[in-house]
Amino acid sequence: MKTEYKIIVDLIEGKTRVLDVGCDDGTLMESLKKNKDIDARGIEISKDKVQTCVSKGLTVIEGNAEFDLKQFPNDSFDYVILGQTLQAFVNPEIVIRELLRVGKKAIVTIPNFGHWKVRLNLLIKGTMPITESLPNNWYNTPNIHMCTIKDFVKFSKIIKFKIFKSLALTNKNISNINNSNLFYKNLFAELGIFLIEK
Amino acid sequence: MNVKENIKILVIKKPLKLDCGKTINNFPLAYETYGSLNENKDNAILVFHALTGDQFVTGINPITKKDGWWSYAVGPNKSIDTNKYFVICANVIGGCMGSFGPSHKNPDTNKIYGTDFPVITINDMVNAQINLLDHFKIKKLFSVVGGSMGGMQVLQFISNYPDKAITVVPIACTSSHSAQNIAFNELGRQAIASDHNWSDGKYLSNNTLPDKGLSVARMAAHITYLSKKGLQEKFGRKLQERDSLKFGFDADFQIESYLRYQGSVFVDRFDANSYLYITRAMDYFDLVKQFDGNLSHAFKKTKAKFFVISFTSDWLYPTQENKDIVIALNAIGADVGFVEIKSDKGHDSFLLDVPDFLKTLKNFLDKSYLEI
Numbered sequence: 352m353k354t355e356y357k358i359i360v361d362l363i364e365g366k367t368r369v370l371d372v373g374c375d376d377g378t379l380m381e382s383l384k385k386n387k388d389i390d391a392r393g394i395e396i397s398k399d400k401v402q403t404c405v406s407k408g409l410t411v412i413e414g415n416a417e418f419d420l421k422q423f424p425n426d427s428f429d430y431v432i433l434g435q436t437l438q439a440f441v442n443p444e445i446v447i448r449e450l451l452r453v454g455k456k457a458i459v460t461i462p463n464f465g466h467w468k469v470r471l472n473l474l475i476k477g478t479m480p481i482t483e484s485l486p487n488n489w490y491n492t493p494n495i496h497m498c499t500i501k502d503f504v505k506f507s508k509i510i511k512f513k514i515f516k517s518l519a520l521t522n523k524n525i526s527n528i529n530n531s532n533l534f535y536k537n538l539f540a541e542l543g544i545f546l547i548e549k
Numbered sequence: 550m551n552v553k554e555n556i557k558i559l560v561i562k563k564p565l566k567l568d569c570g571k572t573i574n575n576f577p578l579a580y581e582t583y584g585s586l587n588e589n590k591d592n593a594i595l596v597f598h599a600l601t602g603d604q605f606v607t608g609i610n611p612i613t614k615k616d617g618w619w620s621y622a623v624g625p626n627k628s629i630d631t632n633k634y635f636v637i638c639a640n641v642i643g644g645c646m647g648s649f650g651p652s653h654k655n656p657d658t659n660k661i662y663g664t665d666f667p668v669i670t671i672n673d674m675v676n677a678q679i680n681l682l683d684h685f686k687i688k689k690l691f692s693v694v695g696g697s698m699g700g701m702q703v704l705q706f707i708s709n710y711p712d713k714a715i716t717v718v719p720i721a722c723t724s725s726h727s728a729q730n731i732a733f734n735e736l737g738r739q740a741i742a743s744d745h746n747w748s749d750g751k752y753l754s755n756n757t758l759p760d761k762g763l764s765v766a767r768m769a770a771h772i773t774y775l776s777k778k779g780l781q782e783k784f785g786r787k788l789q790e791r792d793s794l795k796f797g798f799d800a801d802f803q804i805e806s807y808l809r810y811q812g813s814v815f816v817d818r819f820d821a822n823s824y825l826y827i828t829r830a831m832d833y834f835d836l837v838k839q840f841d842g843n844l845s846h847a848f849k850k851t852k853a854k855f856f857v858i859s860f861t862s863d864w865l866y867p868t869q870e871n872k873d874i875v876i877a878l879n880a881i882g883a884d885v886g887f888v889e890i891k892s893d894k895g896h897d898s899f900l901l902d903v904p905d906f907l908k909t910l911k912n913f914l915d916k917s918y919l920e921i
Contacts, residue, residue: 398891401888402888405909408920412875423883424882
């Protein structure tokens with residue numbers, strides 16, 4: 352299982368209700384169910400992946416986070432997870448607000464556009480960066496709102512949500528992000544993982 | 550349709566108060582079963598049929614000698630695996646495959662009911678069928694499954710009997726019949742009523758049959774079960790056994806011939822008055838209104854696990870109407886999964902060989918069964 356998923360599983364308290372937004376093939380949901388006795392639900396936009404989830408016995412609805420989070424009442428989940436998809440939404444602000452309305456807490460992970468390889472890529476080549484975690488060209492990428500770890504921290508102040516815990520993933524190593532190391536983490540981390548609250 | 554020995558009948562003695570106000574008792578409910586009930590009696594699935602279906606879900610229908618209406622989905626090793634599950638299906642009341650319906654005789658007058666038969670509803674249908682659980686001494690069904698009108702019965706069933714099923718699978722259906730749905734049904738009913746042979750519903754006493762009207766009703770309805778794309782691909786503008794247009798009103802096009810055929814075979818197996826009654830029951834179906842405008846309240850009392858399935862090309866009960874059910878369930882934190890299956894086969898997709906659908910239904914049931 353991806354390190355990212357292991358971190359998320361560790362962040363979540365057992366026996367809680369979790370909604371995985373963009374649950375993909377259900378790998379994370381399965382692990383949450385198995386290891387933490389979680390009542391897990393998923394939303395997934397791809398029909399094939401929904402069908403895969405069903406074949407694993409997972410409760411998943413086909414849908415789009417931007418439109419389909421509406422149907423869930425306030426605080427209906429203990430955690431809502433949004434893994435590496437915030438950058439793909441037309442309006443990330445609404446999505447964050449919806450996550451925190453539906454869930455008491457949310458876990459948001461973002462591919463860090465501030466990573467040095469991304470910066471170097473743009474600086475040297477002068478073209479939109481293509482890396483392992485961002486493999487698409489500018490014209491066919493689903494990622495229309497890329498941000499850096501620093502951007503996300505700033506975003507929390509602008510739209511007023513609390514970052515309860517922030518972790519950086521660098522070469523499969525996990526570390527805490529704080530104010531004093533933000534510059535470095537923003538340069539070296541591939542992924543930022545944030546536990547946030549209203 | 551007089552091969553009565555092939556039809557299993559449960560006579561329901563308990564009075565059933567219908568939505569129309571009348572009470573019926575000692576009435577027959579025709580049913581069929583497949584597979585076997587296990588010792589724990591925890592493997593039973595109640596399947597509800599659609600408008601023109603019957604209790605003969607799979608295998609050869611002993612009355613029509615054709616394949617059962619859900620042969621693709623139900624049978625050994627199929628989506629609803631009869632090696633594993635005990636499948637029960639009843640002919641709806643108002644129907645014409647042995648259950649109490651308008652072609653039966655009124656014991657009070659000794660005349661065939663015709664349109665004197667009480668108007669029945671989806672609610673009445675499931676309230677009649679709940680008696681099957683007592684009959685088989687089943688405390689709780691593993692699943693209730695049905696498509697189209699069968700799906701409406703699924704929704705009504707779990708709303709009426711919230712602790713009687715572990716899983717609930719409404720397919721290609723709606724919680725409230727739309728104006729368009731009612732309009733198409735009315736078209737069918739008017740086709741029947743305007744057939745001279747219908748004789749205000751007394752055709753059986755007169756030894757006539759409103760074949761023409763019923764056949765037109767079926768033709769019109771059949772179009773609504775298919776998608777534009779599906780029709781175009783299958784028939785396009787292909788001509789029927791001719792090289793050029795004949796400049797007349799014979800069936801020049803294959804689609805015309807196909808529809809005429811569908812109409813003509815339908816009248817051999819279906820009763821026109823039943824068609825009126827069952828379409829009426831569908832039109833009256835409005836679970837939203839039953840719960841004062843809040844569909845969520847219909848499911849408040851149940852802990853069942855739902856799985857809603859719709860089809861991309863179904864314009865009769867489109868995805869959004871199926872999704873409304875999902876939304877109502879999510880609003881109360883119910884356990885609900887949902888998928889829209891990609892298919893060009895229109896509303897009929899659930900009856901046909903649509904592998905993604907069949908696989909998904911099987912996976913849902915088999916995985917859920919492991920968890921009980």
